[in-house]
Amino acid sequence: MQLRSSPPSPFGRKVKIAAHYLGLIDRIAVVFADTADPKDSLRGQNPLGKIPVLILDEGTIVYDSRVILEYLDELAGGGRILPRGPARLDVLTRQALADGIMDAAILQVYEVRMRDEGQRSAKWLDHQAGKVTRALAAFEARTGTFDPVLDAGSIALACALGYLDLRFAGAWRQEHPRLAAWLTAFDAGVPAFGLTQAQ
Incomplete structure (x- = not known):
């Protein structure tokens, strides 16, 4: 493949x-x-x-x-990162929220990268930043209700936070200490997270 x-x-x-x-x-x-x-x-x-x-x-x-x-x-046999039964809905919902963080963060990056400075929309940037802020707050409030284990939701969240570290210098960490601790635990338990880090 x-x-x-x-x-x-x-x-x-x-x-x-x-x-x-x-x-x-x-x-x-x-x-x-x-x-x-x-x-x-x-x-x-x-x-x-x-x-x-x-x-x-x-x-x-x-x-x-x-x-x-x-x-x-x-x-891989099914049910490994996308569980069957009642837990599946929670995993899919966490994945959707984390994917939304990535989408909004990428749109902020593209607004700066693709438009000349005089054409950039501060309102649009604030709109996308607000999505990230609200989603991070939701995850911060829920940290502890899901383990840093491998499912599609935790993988997506780790990737979203990693992207914020890459493109926004980890500014999210100061206001989300429990989420930062969660990512540290995920990184320690999932070698592939470090192996796939962009330089």
Whole structure:
């Protein structure tokens, strides 16, 4: 299988961590994708031009990260990072909230990267920052109600926090000490988190 991604992508990191945990990483070749390059074959693989994209051995194309995690979990026997039964809803909800942090953070980065300074919208940046702030507060309040174990929700949260460290110098840590401690525990217990860190 091929995984189209790039090192800073928190969504690609989600897939790589899951693949490590599920024992599938050796079956996946990571192939760099440039989302800004219209000549990259990525846009033919995913019309949205977004990463990650997983290309299966027979050519089937799977996206986005949530769908790829579903596929990998089933490939590994099912119920490993996406539990069956009542716990599944909580895992999926935490994953959705963490994915929302990543989306809002990426939109802030793109606003600065893609627009000249005079064209940037402070209102838009504040709107996206507010999403991150509220989501972090929700996770901070819930820290202790879920363990730093490997499920799709915890993987997504760790990747979201890692992306905030990468792009926003870890500014979130000061106001969210329990969440910072949670990430430290996750990092210590999940070697793939360090292995997939963008430099």
